[in-house]
Amino acid sequence: MKPVKIAILSLTHGHTRKYFQTLKENPGLEWIAVSAESEKVRDNFLKNNYQVPCYMSDEEMFEKHPDIEAVVMASANSRHIEQFRMCADRGIHILSMKIPSFNMKEYDEMVELVEASGIVCQVELELHYNPVVNRIQNLFSQNKLGKISGFNATNITLSPVWAFPWQGVPEQSYGKRLPLSPGDNRFRGGALCDHPHVFDMIRWLTNSDFEYIFAEAGPNIRKELEVEDILLVNGKMKNGVSFLFDPSWSRMEERLEVPAPGWEVFPKRMEVNLTISGENGVMLADCFGPNVYHNGAPHNRYTVHYTYFDEWIGLMDEFIHCIRNQSFPKINLKWHKTTIEAMNACYESIYTGQPVYL
Amino acid sequence: MTDSNIESALKQLMQKYEVKGHPRLNLLPGWHFLGKKLNEHDVPLLTWRSNRRFTELQKLVSEQVVEDVSMLRFSSFGSNEEWSLEALMYREFDLCEFISGSNIVSLHAVFSDNSTGNIIVKLASGVIGSMEVGVQAPVGRRLLERHEIIARRGVASDMVVDTQVPQSSVYTFTREGESVYKDVDNELFGLDEFQAEWVRAAFEVQKEPGQSEDLKTRHARLSRLVDTALMSNSGKQKMEVI
Numbered sequence: 001m002k003p004v005k006i007a008i009l010s011l012t013h014g015h016t017r018k019y020f021q022t023l024k025e026n027p028g029l030e031w032i033a034v035s036a037e038s039e040k041v042r043d044n045f046l047k048n049n050y051q052v053p054c055y056m057s058d059e060e061m062f063e064k065h066p067d068i069e070a071v072v073m074a075s076a077n078s079r080h081i082e083q084f085r086m087c088a089d090r091g092i093h094i095l096s097m098k099i100p101s102f103n104m105k106e107y108d109e110m111v112e113l114v115e116a117s118g119i120v121c122q123v124e125l126e127l128h129y130n131p132v133v134n135r136i137q138n139l140f141s142q143n144k145l146g147k148i149s150g151f152n153a154t155n156i157t158l159s160p161v162w163a164f165p166w167q168g169v170p171e172q173s174y175g176k177r178l179p180l181s182p183g184d185n186r187f188r189g190g191a192l193c194d195h196p197h198v199f200d201m202i203r204w205l206t207n208s209d210f211e212y213i214f215a216e217a218g219p220n221i222r223k224e225l226e227v228e229d230i231l232l233v234n235g236k237m238k239n240g241v242s243f244l245f246d247p248s249w250s251r252m253e254e255r256l257e258v259p260a261p262g263w264e265v266f267p268k269r270m271e272v273n274l275t276i277s278g279e280n281g282v283m284l285a286d287c288f289g290p291n292v293y294h295n296g297a298p299h300n301r302y303t304v305h306y307t308y309f310d311e312w313i314g315l316m317d318e319f320i321h322c323i324r325n326q327s328f329p330k331i332n333l334k335w336h337k338t339t340i341e342a343m344n345a346c347y348e349s350i351y352t353g354q355p356v357y358l
Numbered sequence: 359m360t361d362s363n364i365e366s367a368l369k370q371l372m373q374k375y376e377v378k379g380h381p382r383l384n385l386l387p388g389w390h391f392l393g394k395k396l397n398e399h400d401v402p403l404l405t406w407r408s409n410r411r412f413t414e415l416q417k418l419v420s421e422q423v424v425e426d427v428s429m430l431r432f433s434s435f436g437s438n439e440e441w442s443l444e445a446l447m448y449r450e451f452d453l454c455e456f457i458s459g460s461n462i463v464s465l466h467a468v469f470s471d472n473s474t475g476n477i478i479v480k481l482a483s484g485v486i487g488s489m490e491v492g493v494q495a496p497v498g499r500r501l502l503e504r505h506e507i508i509a510r511r512g513v514a515s516d517m518v519v520d521t522q523v524p525q526s527s528v529y530t531f532t533r534e535g536e537s538v539y540k541d542v543d544n545e546l547f548g549l550d551e552f553q554a555e556w557v558r559a560a561f562e563v564q565k566e567p568g569q570s571e572d573l574k575t576r577h578a579r580l581s582r583l584v585d586t587a588l589m590s591n592s593g594k595q596k597m598e599v600i
Contacts (some may be wrong), residue, residue, distance in 0.1 A: 001528050027374075027375055027376055097593060129544055130544060131527075131541035131542060131543060131544040131547055132527040132528060132539075132541055134541060135527070135528050135541045136537045138529065139528070139539075142529055144532060145530070145532065159499070165571050169590065187497050226447070242506070260379075261423070279530045280533050280534075281530060281531050281532030281533060282492055282530070282531050282532075283528065283530045283531075284528070284529045284530075284531075285527060285528045285529075286525075286527050286528075289525065289527055290516075290518065290524070290526070290540075291414075291417055291514055291518075291538065292414050292418070292514065292515065292516045293514065293516075293518055294423055294424055294425040294512050294513065294514035294515070294516075294517065295512045296418065296422075296424035296511055296512030296513075296514065297422065297423045297424075297425070297511065297512070297515055300434035300511065300512060302519065305414055305418065305423075305431050305514075306414075307410035307411055308410050308541065308543070308544070310544050310545060311544065313393055313544070313545055314544050353474065
């Protein structure tokens, strides 16, 4: 199969560096170029020594490399619509980050752009390619737990805002500056915007959609942030499954400008854990564990040292397959729209103090 | 290769990454060849080195995240239908030298009834290590293992603090009882941890068959270490490793 010629846009998304190795190693890809959002971002990229040309604008990159067939859109959420238009116009396939847009008008425009141009647009929800999630799905298909009644999940991490500042800027993360609730001096755009996975996972595994959703934001543990960092969500699915999610930035971090060892203060910097109840019993799952552990450099703190992150391989394999075989990705814009609507409903619930029906 | 799942997973990887390979190679975990004369197609694999648990522990030492290692504490208990003491020793001796980056220069081993063994090793670097091995665990149980590295700066381990048994990623508690699952490789989903590392190790040899000779040399050394441990036990004395 002819390798897909691919580029990365902007390099400002927290997941950017996860793609570097896959783009280099996957025989189905030929990594052509990157564009950088700023000189600082460019300098950091060049330190990796990937021997891939780096441009200071998307336009310049596309002009110099008209053979680019696909992009990883690794930019701030607020830049997505403009980059979608640019790619659709050029017939370039898109691997979108996990939040295409919280603005549903923009979102619908993205859907139309993709349909009209005939490009492939896959949304990066990498947990679909995680071996533990694969096992959970496998156990669900065997009906191991019987009829599911409860689905509780964490998607808790450190806050990436010091390394990826746009994630703490309401206009860039959420798309506009909307108060979290009346009288609250914080705005939409924080931890919730970073953690769509559990909202997606429950829909996929229970094969149902949200009936209603309730969310509550707690006092921030990082007083400097103007976006939320602690929140809880619960509600019901249309099939009667009740759920509780914790999508907080509840793990404290060192304020590094570039992610590096020692970033975490709490030993495990990121977890997605599920507790699922059904008529036959209970399942507990840790999507990123077990691992190895140490209390060595740089801070002599007890640290979870992760041992596997191969989600990006399966994710890119599917993207390549869809491009070359003109097929439709499993996680596409239309599928993902309900997840984004549910996340918006969380913000609405925080604002009104009441559950929101979808 | 003997296991058809492993064979087909390897073929699938070779196809995906366009590796032509050498179909006649006999790619087995090295301990399978203990006491046998290797023929030209036999390649004794160090499969565990393809397990991220061990590659990351090795990196924690080589990249000095834990600095100035002083002692290793390794243990490995399996069932006698799947393992022998010699096989476990082979694996643990290799992990000991691989993770520490130093050779074992002497050892003292004590065994009971060919079912349990306790070994103290000394490395060229001065590091000491303990190795507990046994084959009296029930059949079908995953290896009960611990690999702990104690250094002047930090401790590293594949066991999380304050636990006694290796953890899994999924636990189910149902009317049928308790089940555990540990899936580590989505590209090879369906294979257990040991099968996956076997396929990964075999794939590396198919990609670069030149490493076969090094693996054979390594096999000779590990076989010697196993023999030395057996001699130490029967002679009731510390043995230098030649």
